[in-house]
Amino acid sequence: MPHLPSRTWIRALVGIAVALGTFEATRRYRQLASAPALSDTSRALGIDGHHVQAGPWRLFTRSVGAADAPVVVLVHGLVISSRYMEPLARALADNGYRVLAPDLPGYGESATGTPRRVLSVEQLADVLDLWLSACAIDKATFIGNSYGCQILTALAVRHPQRVERLVLQGPTVDPAARSLLPQLWRAVRNGRRERQRSSAAIGRIDYAKAGVWRVLGSIRHLLHYRIEDHLAAIEAPCLVVQGSRDPVAPPHWGEAVAARLPKGRLRLVEGATHTMNYVHPHSFAQLIDDFLREGRDASEVVR
Template sequence: MLIFLICLSCVCVVALVWMTLAWRRLKQTAAMDRGSRRRGIEGAFVQAGPYRMFYRVARCHAHAPRRLPVVLVHGLVVSSRYMEPLAYALKRDFDVFAPDLPGFGESPLARRRDALSLAQLADALHLWLNACGVKRAMFVGNSFGCQVLADFAVRYPQAVDRLVLQAPTPDPRARSLPRQAWRDWINGLRERPHTPAKAGRIDYAKAGLWRAFATMRMLVREPVDERLPRIAAPALVVVGTRDPVAPLGWGAEAARKLQHGRLMTIEGGTHTLNYAAPNAFAFAITPFLKAGAVGV
């Protein structure tokens, strides 16, 4: 029995060391890789108020009317890393920007355990726009990114031409961490083999577990449905028919709450259309985005 306990202890220690080293390697993952650059996506830093923010940019080189840029806002704990497939799909028609909000991806916060509030994240997005010289844009958010954009659109309406809210969270009928975790697990099974799990592991390591948990609590405590009726910009709610996190019924309700909202469904789509089905998503929303104002 003693030998068994000693062996079990050794196995646990080895597993803990391995997990620690793997976590550190994930934290050290480079912001960009060769695949990103082959797709015409570049990365840059800008000082946005007190925040040093990283962002990805994919430029449109087509001979077309110069439109307002499209800004992609990432979801819970992740970063612009998992928005790259959508950026690549949209750059045929638009200049596309995708920032890492402060505390996530390559946009660090001064203290490891700091976590910005929803309003602070929206303020940071506005500071980033100003730092990049973008006065007005079209925005696409996924999941928790829709919560950030809803707050942003209410308080900075002059900066918003139109919004695409893809799988907005949380569904009012699942406003608890256990329910969200269960639905997310089901979604991961449905998205295989195109799940963003690998990119997610990198971003969770960079954000840290403390900030990840604090942001998860924010997701369930900040009801997006209370902000939707105050959004004046045209808005498109996009929901996949196989999304367990933001199901079709909730998507239809969210669209009705908006002043100028409508619903679009993508057959067979899941929660992270920006990663799991970027071409279908981009094809579906491009007509709505092309109806936006012409840029300068």
């Protein structure tokens, strides 16, 4: 009968395997967290980056487009930074806009030097207000994805003078799934549907930069803020853009959001998923352009 290794040897081997796994995970985590602000792909898209001091916050801001073009601001979703907004930013710049996309405090390139405290939805909206002042922008059009829609809702309610128009794409959170496990399951389903053009690699970088504590705190704020309680107070014209295959913010929820907005309307994009700004940037940019041109045409008629 073959000699079996003793329990001591088995424990030693398991310990070595765990140690090696931990070492490799730590090495990979540090590698992701130290990824540069702008990749070769970013530069190929013409994306520039700079820091803006907004009150106590030093916010990294991506930008693209002619300096004298109409300004559009992109607001990122949960934990992920404006890094995944780059395809949409390029598409909007090609349509004649000056696009700015800040990393909010604690996320992406604005993670360094940020207090451990995780800001709430309302606090992030107030930071956006400070950032606008620092950028010498009185009023702008804002486009948000997912959690960014909650932040923009808070901005439009707390600082209505800042908002010209709003575009809410895949707004969270559907009240039917306001708990952790359903949200995680929906995110997994969306990831499967976006496999052919996934932002997962970017997400891993941004989650590493934010850290576990901020990820957990951000999820808590996501689930706590009830966007449906604030939509009726938004004064600005608002376009809700909804993917027909979005499991995170299902189509029926997009319809409910648009119905609660005083000046809201819904555009359903057949076949689109949750991260439309990354997966379908050109189709999304065209919808935004149509919406904004409509507003400019109306103002010209008034004159």
